[in-house]
Amino acid sequence: EANFPNLVQRLEDTVSKEHFHLLKLIGREADRFGVNAYLVGGFVRDLLLKRPNEDLDVVIEGDGIEFANVLAASNGGSIKKHDTFGTATWTTPDDMKIDIVTCRTEYYAETASLPIVRSSNIHEDLTRRDFTINAMAMSISEHSFGKLLDEYQGIEDLKAKKIRILHPISFIEDPTRIFRAVRFAVRFGYSIEGETARLAQSAMSHLFSLSQQRLRQELTLIHKEAKDLEAFYLLDTLNVWKTLFQKELPASSWQYAERVFKQSGHTVFHILTALASPLSNWREMIQLYIMTAKERVFIEQLNELKQAPIEEIKSIGELHRYLYAVHDETLRFYLLDPTQRFHTHLDDYFKKRQKISLYLTGDDLIKLDFKPGPHFRDYLFELEIKQLNGEISSKEEATKWVLKEKQKAEANHL
Numbered sequence: 001e002a003n004f005p006n007l008v009q010r011l012e013d014t015v016s017k018e019h020f021h022l023l024k025l026i027g028r029e030a031d032r033f034g035v036n037a038y039l040v041g042g043f044v045r046d047l048l049l050k051r052p053n054e055d056l057d058v059v060i061e062g063d064g065i066e067f068a069n070v071l072a073a074s075n076g077g078s079i080k081k082h083d084t085f086g087t088a089t090w091t092t093p094d095d096m097k098i099d100i101v102t103c104r105t106e107y108y109a110e111t112a113s114l115p116i117v118r119s120s121n122i123h124e125d126l127t128r129r130d131f132t133i134n135a136m137a138m139s140i141s142e143h144s145f146g147k148l149l150d151e152y153q154g155i156e157d158l159k160a161k162k163i164r165i166l167h168p169i170s171f172i173e174d175p176t177r178i179f180r181a182v183r184f185a186v187r188f189g190y191s192i193e194g195e196t197a198r199l200a201q202s203a204m205s206h207l208f209s210l211s212q213q214r215l216r217q218e219l220t221l222i223h224k225e226a227k228d229l230e231a232f233y234l235l236d237t238l239n240v241w242k243t244l245f246q247k248e249l250p251a252s253s254w255q256y257a258e259r260v261f262k263q264s265g266h267t268v269f270h271i272l273t274a275l276a277s278p279l280s281n282w283r284e285m286i287q288l289y290i291m292t293a294k295e296r297v298f299i300e301q302l303n304e305l306k307q308a309p310i311e312e313i314k315s316i317g318e319l320h321r322y323l324y325a326v327h328d329e330t331l332r333f334y335l336l337d338p339t340q341r342f343h344t345h346l347d348d349y350f351k352k353r354q355k356i357s358l359y360l361t362g363d364d365l366i367k368l369d370f371k372p373g374p375h376f377r378d379y380l381f382e383l384e385i386k387q388l389n390g391e392i393s394s395k396e397e398a399t400k401w402v403l404k405e406k407q408k409a410e411a412n413h414l
C-alpha cells in the first residue's frame, strides 16, 4: 500500500462534481454495508497520468450485485443485473449510470465470455491483472477514501515508462496480453520492460491457442491507436509476425504495409494482407483471418490480379475486358504493391475507369429503336471499352457506332 499525496484532489479535478459526489456516497454506503469499494485498473492508471477515462467502474470486495441493490434501495434509481459477470449497473435518480463490479478471479481471454466470476478480494483481483500500471486500486470506502493500493510498483513503472507483467507465466495464461502490452506501450510512449519482452517472445507458440476472431479483435484495438504503424513494428520485434506467418517478413512486406497505412479507409485486414503479400503462400496464410464475405472476395480478386498477364495486355480497353469485375478497393490495394512493375499502365487504366461516363445509356438505345434486353449490357460494355481506348470520343460517334452494330446484328439474323 502506498500513499499518493494528491489522489483525492486529482480525482476531484478529473471527474465531474456529480460523479465525485456519487463516489463519496458509494464509499459511505460501502462502509455502512460492510464492504470495501475501489476504483481499479485503467481508470486509476489514467487518473495518475492525468488522461481522460470514461470507464468509471466501482469494484466491490464482497457481493457487488447485493451491494448495488442496497444502493438503489436507500438512494433510489434502478438496478440492471448482469448475473454471470457479478456486475450491476446502477442508474441513479439523477440518471447517472455506474457499474458496480465484483472483484474478479479470472481475466483470461478464452474464459472471458464464460460465467467464471467468483467473488474474491481486491488482492486476488489485482494479482490477475495484466501489467503493473493496470494493477493499482484506489479505495473509495469512506474510512480510507483516496488510499492507493499499489502492490506491484505500478507508480514506479509509470515513472520509468515501463510495461511490465506481474508474473512470469502471464503471457502463457493469456496471450492477448502480448497485444495489450504493445497497445499500451505505443499509446503512452512506454517501452516493454526487458524481461517482459523476453517472456512475450518465449510465449509466441501460445498465440495459436487464440481464436482467429480474438486475434483480429486485438489487432483491431491496436489499429485504433494513433501510433498503429509503430505498434505493428513493435509486434515484429516480439516475433509476432514471424510466428503468425511462419516466416520472417521481407522488407517489401513493410514497404507495402506502410503504403496501405497511409490510405484512408484501410482496415486491419488490408494491413495483414500487405504484410503477407510477398510470401509465396500468402493466400493460405491470410485465409485464416478472413471474417467477412467482402474480405473473401477481396482476396480472390487480389489473387486473380496477381496472376493476370497485365504486362502483356497493351490496350486499356482490353485491360477492362479482363479486370472490369475487380472492385476499386482491390485495384487500389494492388497498385500499392511495391514488388510489381507495371504501375503506370495499370494506374492509367484505374484512373480512366473511375472517371469514365458512357456517352449512351439504356434509354438512349431505346430511343434509337433497340429492343430492350440483356444485349444492352453487351453494347454498353463494348462502348465502354472503345471509350477507354479513345476510339469513341463523342455521343455522335457512339450513336453512329451502335447503329452500325445494330445493322450488323440484323443482317446476321436474316
Ligand code: ATP
Binding pocket: 040, 041, 042, 043, 055, 107, 108, 109, 128, 129, 130, 131, 134, 135, 174, 176, 177
Ligand atoms: P483502455 O483505455 O484501452 O480501455 P484499459 O486499461 O481500461 O484501457 P480494458 O481492456 O478496458 O483496458 O481493461 C480494464 C482493466 O482490466 C485493465 O486495466 C486491466 O487491469 C484489466 N484487464 C483487462 N484485460 C485483461 C487481461 N487480458 N488480462 C489481465 N487483466 C486485464
